[in-house]
Amino acid sequence: MTQPMVEAVGVHKSYVGVEVLKGVNLTVARGEVTCLIGPSGSGKSTLLRCINHLEKHDAGELRVDGELVGYEARGGKLYELNDRRICDERSQIGMVFQRFNLFQNLNVLQNITVGPIKVKDVDEESAKKRARELLVRVGLEGKEKNYPTQLSGGQQQRVAIARALAMEPKLMLFDEPTSALDPELVGEVLDVMKDLARSGMTMIVVTHEMGFAKEVADTVYFLDQGVIEESGDPKVVLTSPSSTRLQSFLAKVL
């Protein structure tokens, strides 16, 4: 039995007085695509942000590739990692945001190369070469010199995916990657993600695209009010849900 890529056991997270995650258990195997669905405020994004330590979880155990996220266990105690170790952990996990968050002061090529050059000390020439390959892969060759504001939402999100892939991550996190897009642009981003899934990338996707979840995901988790209500094979979970919460959620979304 190989080690799972992500393993969460009883993960809790509270913001001033509000408990957002109330003990979440989740396992993501290598090369699998996992979709997190659920109503807004259910804790999907928070869980995702805990996985690359953009948020600190308060209790429970969260492991990526066997390593504890944000902590180190020595002699029965948990030691908080210093900034450099946390940066190191994050550099191995790619993240794509709902609002793209491309660096406004850099052009497309610089957006993709800044991570490898500054964080992984890759030399500029090979970083640029790799960036051009990635732009071809997401269908944006020739846009190297454009600035983010000159691109459509769908194009920006594809650059954001290329930016994350340039770091050669072992895990990709997608936080509602198509929610801020015009309906006609959703397809081009989902196509890139499907292609990525086929190439064997381990992915966790927070999404409202049930069609994508049904087609691509290996496992679907339904979160509601900070707990996982139901999980399993999307073809089963999304077509014949057993919990009434998921039934009413799907009735509203579909």
Place this chain on the structure above:
Amino acid sequence: MNTNGDAAVKVVPVRHYGQWFGMAVVALFLAMYVHTLFSKIPSGARTCHLVLGKYQCHAVLKWRFGWNVIFNYFTNGEILRGLVVTLELTVLSMIVGVVLGVVFAIMRLSRSRLLSGVAWTYTWMFRGTPVYVQLLLWGFIAILYPKFAIGVPFFHVYIVQFGANTVFIPFVAAVTALGLNEGAYFSEIVRSGLIAVDEGQTEAAMSLGMTRGQTLRLIVLPQAMRVILPPTGNEIISMLKTTSLVVVLGVVDLLGAVTNIYGETYQIMPMLLLASLWYLIVSTILSVGQFYVERHFGRGALRTPPPTPIERIRRDLRGIAAKYRTPRGVQVESKS
């Protein structure tokens, strides 16, 4: 008549009688002002000429504003040397202010309570006391700390020491005071710029594994520049004028040179006007520079940049020309 059958209607615009009256009053005051600018007054001296065997005497007149004095002293060596000192003070104090401002703004936004506390206290102290008082304090710093030394703190062991008066000569005291004061204001400008950058930019940088320092240097600060730059122009112009306070420390800047000269010649008003003219000239040059720098950094944020003054004049002239080419009230028939 055009093809639509509309008759050409004569339009009588609303008459703004109040506006006409207001303009007349303003024009009157303007005329009076221009008149005093170029009027002459008795100088107190009398001159007599021999006319047809008789002496005829009358009062000698002089320019009320002393234009001839202003003209004579305008590029006087002492004035120009003073102007150079003013410019040096402005540039050096701004450099000190900008560096301190950036450092303290970053400290203020730091997670460390100590750093942000120090930054807050600095702003509180230097923004809360008059810059004039601060200038005097730095000028007389030797009273508080007669000697400065490098050594072991609290044990009176010194490796190097020097007297406060040899370091804090008036010019240095002036730059220190003006720079520290400017730093307090400038840190607030930088802070507003840093806050204005979307938090998503920081998150994206951190998700790539960048350190806080890299995120600030490569992503946040460059984007904050667009917000920071316009008020910076304002601060430079403000600093140019504030430097005139250094006269109190005996630094001979532009105002110092002017007061030295009128101390001897008693041409008080012309010399003060001369100084004002020089300040106005330099600040005008700075404003023009500010306009173009802002326009440059506004690119990308604004789809159409504001027109330059030259473009605006050209556009206005074109507008007037067009108005006279097609007389009002005449309708151009269109082929429809």
